[in-house]
Amino acid sequence: MKLSWMFGSSMEARHLLYVYLSVWFIQGGYLAWTAWHWTHTPKGSRAEDPLDSANRKNY
């Protein structure tokens, strides 16, 4: 990994890297979780638009 632009202590460099990586990891993780559930939740027959009265079955 090109860290040639880093000067100063390597602890700084490490922590900076941790910050950026962990933010991507956490945000990406939440996105992945939501996406996984999205693909694994079947669309109900009303899912198209629950507010649409045409979807309501009249008895």
Added chain:
Amino acid sequence: MKLSRIFGPVGIVWFLLTLGVIAYATKLGLILAPVDALQGNVFRIIFYHVPHSMLSLLFPYINLAASLCYLYWRQRDPLKALTADAWAISSAEVTVLYASICLWTGMLWGRVEWGLWWTWDARLTSMLLLWLLYVSYLMLRKLSATGQTHTLAAVLSVFAAIDVPIVYMSIKWWRTQHPAPIFFSGDPDAKMDPSMLPAFLWNIVGWAMWGIFLLCFRYALERRRQAREQDAALQAIEASLELAQ
């Protein structure tokens, strides 16, 4: 035009745009020349930390608005109330997400800058309490009996919203009386060098767009779950009707 139809393509475009903005903002943040050679590069952490902090203070308001709408529509228009509830849970989760990142990146920053993982300064403590309040909201959601969840959570959200300003003031007074090391002295914008502003602003825009995307995506997922529940409930009713016949 049904809203759900345009959700899809707009969502994908927004997502790609957001990734682009974040990538550009990250690049700006990393290649900007340091203001002071003595400061080193660790200050670049603020380009991720501060936008997340600011945004984590925004989503709770969405949660409050959605909860109030839910309580208002609960008896009057149940379908609209469900929509409000979906917004409420989405904004709560995104709040916890952004607050967690704010706390974690803040701790890493403090570790390098001060050698401390944590200090009970006014800002950090208030942020921790915000995080605790919304985590307790999510726990209530998870553990409460079905049927009651939405209402109880909405009520808790109102309590949390009233608590937030009280928390903020009380912690500020506490730290005025008993000072502790301050991680970010003063307002970061106040002493921000103009050369840092572009990176800072691009990061705020990027992460705000990302937050809105996550909010809407989570909302769509919640609506799917609600629709599936409604289907299941309807099937149960139809089954019982058939038996009666």
Added chain:
Amino acid sequence: MSYFGHVLCHLRKDLQLEWRSRDSINGMLFFSLLVVVVFSIAFDPTAAISRQIAGGILWVALLFASITALNQAWTRELRNRVLDAQRMSPAPPSAMFLGKALANFLFVVVVELVMALPFFFFYNLHALGQGWLMLVIMPLGTWALVCNGTFFAALGLRTRNRELMLPLILFPISIPALLGMMQATTAVLTGEYEPGLWIRLLVAYNIAFTTVCLLLFETILNAE
């Protein structure tokens, strides 16, 4: 019957039931004593330090003691479906809440009075500030805990893990009040600073949250 008539009715009912069984008060008393002993072993303070930390320890002990009482505050309403009967009655639900909160308040005050002596002995305390202010701080702090605690205990009535739910929700919301009561108590004990600010915070907190609890109780009672 007037509103306060309803409140007094509920209050009398709770006090009578508690007097006959005496389970929460006994439990609370013993629990708080144990907490005080454990903290003394944990910290082993000298006279100077003990004044700094006694305020915090006192309120932590009371907090945990209140939780044990609040957890079963509403369970007696579940037996024999009394709660459903209350819901169907035309009496204002917030009167029931207020009556129960006042009853719990009285129980915790009794525990405080009993606990005050051992506390002062174990920590060798005497107040360096204005000691009489404790008579203001204790009720204010207790009401802050009990009011929200009674509300959240009702909120968590039909949740899974009911006993766990109450502290999970109560603690974050109560932190400003806890800060206020602990700081005010420490101020009185050490005499190092003025407790006025914290007492005002407690008053504001109590007014705000009592109002919200009274307004929203009916909503959570009929949450289904």
